Amino acid sequence: MTTGSSPSGTDSPTAPSESRRARRHDATRAEILDAAWQIVRRDGLTGLSLRDLAAQVGMRAPSLYSYFGSKHEIYDAMFRQGYQQMLLGSPELPEDTTEETLVAFAHEAALRFFDFCVAEPARHQLLFLRTIPGFEPSPESYRVAVEAYDRTVGGLRRFPQVSDADLDLWTAALTGMVSQQLANDPGGTRWRDQVPRVVEMLLAETLGTSQP
Amino acid sequence: MTTGSSPSGTDSPTAPSESRRARRHDATRAEILDAAWQIVRRDGLTGLSLRDLAAQVGMRAPSLYSYFGSKHEIYDAMFRQGYQQMLLGSPELPEDTTEETLVAFAHEAALRFFDFCVAEPARHQLLFLRTIPGFEPSPESYRVAVEAYDRTVGGLRRFPQVSDADLDLWTAALTGMVSQQLANDPGGTRWRDQVPRVVEMLLAETLGTSQP
DNA sequence: GTCTATAGAATGATAGAC
DNA sequence: GTCTATCATTCTATAGAC
Numbered sequence: 001m002t003t004g005s006s007p008s009g010t011d012s013p014t015a016p017s018e019s020r021r022a023r024r025h026d027a028t029r030a031e032i033l034d035a036a037w038q039i040v041r042r043d044g045l046t047g048l049s050l051r052d053l054a055a056q057v058g059m060r061a062p063s064l065y066s067y068f069g070s071k072h073e074i075y076d077a078m079f080r081q082g083y084q085q086m087l088l089g090s091p092e093l094p095e096d097t098t099e100e101t102l103v104a105f106a107h108e109a110a111l112r113f114f115d116f117c118v119a120e121p122a123r124h125q126l127l128f129l130r131t132i133p134g135f136e137p138s139p140e141s142y143r144v145a146v147e148a149y150d151r152t153v154g155g156l157r158r159f160p161q162v163s164d165a166d167l168d169l170w171t172a173a174l175t176g177m178v179s180q181q182l183a184n185d186p187g188g189t190r191w192r193d194q195v196p197r198v199v200e201m202l203l204a205e206t207l208g209t210s211q212p
Numbered sequence: 213m214t215t216g217s218s219p220s221g222t223d224s225p226t227a228p229s230e231s232r233r234a235r236r237h238d239a240t241r242a243e244i245l246d247a248a249w250q251i252v253r254r255d256g257l258t259g260l261s262l263r264d265l266a267a268q269v270g271m272r273a274p275s276l277y278s279y280f281g282s283k284h285e286i287y288d289a290m291f292r293q294g295y296q297q298m299l300l301g302s303p304e305l306p307e308d309t310t311e312e313t314l315v316a317f318a319h320e321a322a323l324r325f326f327d328f329c330v331a332e333p334a335r336h337q338l339l340f341l342r343t344i345p346g347f348e349p350s351p352e353s354y355r356v357a358v359e360a361y362d363r364t365v366g367g368l369r370r371f372p373q374v375s376d377a378d379l380d381l382w383t384a385a386l387t388g389m390v391s392q393q394l395a396n397d398p399g400g401t402r403w404r405d406q407v408p409r410v411v412e413m414l415l416a417e418t419l420g421t422s423q424p
Numbered sequence: 425g426t427c428t429a430t431a432g433a434a435t436g437a438t439a440g441a442c
Numbered sequence: 443g444t445c446t447a448t449c450a451t452t453c454t455a456t457a458g459a460c
Contacts, residue, residue: 025443044345046345066444129395172388172392175392179341205409263452428459428460432453
């Protein structure tokens with residue numbers, strides 16, 4: 001349900017990039033990942049066990065190894081999926097780069113990022129806090145993470161005044177707001193309400209307080 | 213070594229608030245906690261096991277139950293110890309509340325807090341991120357946490373302009389800097405170098421950009 | 425207080441039949 | 443591909459001898 005891909009009704013027989021078997025395999029993989037998200041949503045990120053996961057999709061635990069080589073591979077697929085969702089949720093970069101449109105974009109991107117993080121605490125933990133003992137994302141998954149980051153801060157890069165150090169300030173301030181919201185007022189808006197203010201503050205700081 | 217209390221050479225026989233047995237008991241407790249810090253420093257917060265911990269102090273695991281009722285009680289004692297260390301590390305509140313001294317205090321307090329967090333990632337995880345599945349601090353420990361927080365932001369409360377919402381901004385920005393430093397440049401100073409800048413930015417935001 | 429022994433329950437992962 | 447059976451660990455916690 002959550003991330004299930006809706007397959008098109010007809011498949012093109014002239015372009016079978018995947019065999020029926022392979023397609024079925026991928027579908028089951030997707031189903032397993034959806035079930036995994038459900039479980040971490042309920043039991044927390046570290047509460048995921050292969051037995052529970054298999055039961056959720058009507059399997060026994062060893063059968064999962066036909067689809068993933070290890071538990072960490074499942075986490076890795078979730079990691080990649082999470083950043084792909086972040087990519088989908090980020091707003092389009094504006095064509096014109098007037099200060100006005102860029103400022104509006106910054107507000108939009110910041111609030112969307114905030115909501116994206118807060119919507120799924122387990123995903124936030126997986127993507128941004130390194131909380132699973134042995135886990136490190138694979139190079140492919142890391143590539144997606146970098147792509148999502150670049151896209152999210154892409155609007156700010158359009159400002160010629162904004163340096164890399166400035167971007168560090170942006171990410172720190174916004175992720176800090178997210179963490180406080182999740183830790184100290186989960187489900188509320190105590191920090192979310194201040195996001196526009198933070199964006200204004202950061203714009204003033206990184207663009208210079210007044211344009212000449 | 214790390215947090216070991218250095219007992220005074222002579223004990224006062226007229227004020228035996230603790231019997232020798234009780235003192236020895238407390239000393240062993242402290243020794244266990246020191247060993248626990250060593251282990252989480254090396255293996256991460258969740259890497260702490262009672263077997264390892266007991267071995268570190270030359271015991272077997274069940275013997276620990278003479279000193280702590282459960283593993284969570286050990287975490288709780290570490291939690292309390294961590295916030296006590298934070299209290300000790302926070303600078304003294306200035307007597308006079310001129311703007312100048314308060315600004316200096318804000319800089320001092322922010323940088324000390326940052327260094328305190330970054331110095332021990334496992335401690336940071338225990339105190340600020342809720343990462344251990346079932347753990348919640350006891351009321352007594354939580355009291356220490358609140359006390360440390362109040363003391364850390366106490367200097368800012370001296371400014372009459374600073375509201376509770378402003379304090380939320382301060383904590384979010386500073387903890388965000390810490391998290392980014394730990395996650396993306398551990399051992400470095402990429403975010404630390406910008407702490408003074410963040411303090412200035414927050415002062416300008418929460419005090420008003422210019423005083424009349 | 426400390427030990428041995430062990431309960432009791434999880435876990436991730438593998439072997440091999442079907 | 444899926445299953446049963448099981449390995450091999452790890453863990454917290456308890457019982458009871460000394």
